[in-house]
Amino acid sequence: MGPGPDALTAIGKWPKVGYDKLVMKMILLSTALLLCAGSASAAIQSKVIEYPQADATLAGVLVWDDSISGLRPGVLVVHQWLGITDYEKHRAEMLARLGYVAFCADIYGKDSRPKDPTEARALTTKYKSDRPLLRARVNAGLAQLEKSELVDTNRIAAIGYCFGGTTVIELVRSGAQLNGIVSFHGGLDSPAPADGRNIKCPVLICHGADDPFEKPEDLAAFENEMRAAKVDWRLIKYGGAVHSFTQPNPGFTDPGARYNEKADRRSWEDMKLFFAEIFK
């Protein structure tokens, strides 16, 4: 994802200058353009989109860079237990700056925004206890992302944080066709491990090696689910990281959930490398 053809074409509009200066400018500027390709001046846009799932109305956020043109891969972003917050929107912006169209899916519904961890826990419990509903909600978000006229529907990924990590795994357990998914400190347990056979895309699990919220038996069961279904999976354990390691403000205080700058940065780079592979 670099600057579009327009950026290079614009070079032809330079005023005519002396030969030597021109040569120098050509080298410096086309060098700069290419070296800065990943951070070309971006015009990030976003809009809230309401969309239905059965009787519910969900409200997601689409984020893209309108300084680039043409179809591009789409990335579904699934929220943590507090629902869509500035955190998810920020991640979507980061993805848009990388050249993707990002859509923050809404699992809870437009009028359901938990105010505190107690309400958040009630909601995650509801959806984790009703996996068919969870799958229906996240699939509705995927369908909405694919409706964007900017998205190359042959190149779709989903990422999720905590509850959202669980949710993107449920998305592919449901049989949804994507190019890949990434879970960041997501719960890995499944009430129906045989559904692992529905996963047809590469899976990247970014996991805090000291996450006390993920029981060793759930981690082992997840690995066995992947093995049994011959899924193309990999799992990265970040030493020293606990739960919520990418989240500077998890919304509660618990030594088992803490931001870890190194693990955050590294897992984002690992995701980018994963995307480079699945979208090549």
Added chain:
Amino acid sequence: MGPGPDALTAIGKWPKVGYDKLVMKMILLSTALLLCAGSASAAIQSKVIEYPQADATLAGVLVWDDSISGLRPGVLVVHQWLGITDYEKHRAEMLARLGYVAFCADIYGKDSRPKDPTEARALTTKYKSDRPLLRARVNAGLAQLEKSELVDTNRIAAIGYCFGGTTVIELVRSGAQLNGIVSFHGGLDSPAPADGRNIKCPVLICHGADDPFEKPEDLAAFENEMRAAKVDWRLIKYGGAVHSFTQPNPGFTDPGARYNEKADRRSWEDMKLFFAEIFK
């Protein structure tokens, strides 16, 4: 690591042509130069270097790209159980093409090249049973790498395969100061886990999720060693990969040791990302 200043300077020697053609050529060529920076025409050189450790004479192989100039990071490459083979030299060449100086360390000694798995097993058993000797041998290799006049001794990493993976972990357990190490399908067990406290650099473990040669208890003990010593570590499990997943010709037939193209490619990319971090 891109083309040196000479490559860009050479552009100034182009014949003078019409303005439009010049503009087009400047854009196309400087674009090509930059996009191809990672694969700039390389002149890979190598030489065998004999060096001592106590009474033993070891014979390693130094590999570098002499089309680039100046100091560059050094990477020690430690062999699998068959000793230095074409496999290790090929990895060293791959590293040299990335712009590093690579040195294939010799652990066994110049006259000790096992002919078959039986001899190889006897040697690995010898060194894994005598960790002080193993550490002395690998430290001798590190010292030799650092003697190269091409190496920036402030930027040193070590990588190793199978037995060599174990060995690079022993290197840092011994207190050697490096910027980072990468173990590919290395044995992770340690007879002296308290020595983990000597590890002061980032550690990347690339592990086959189905490696039957690495016992779950050894894996767990390794993680606990890292935790207890507060090492900056991460471990990647590649789904579907067994032992020797980077090695197309492991030298023996065993369903527990098999090449895995995806895990090979991905672990190499993971190593490159790790190097980008530790050498930045």
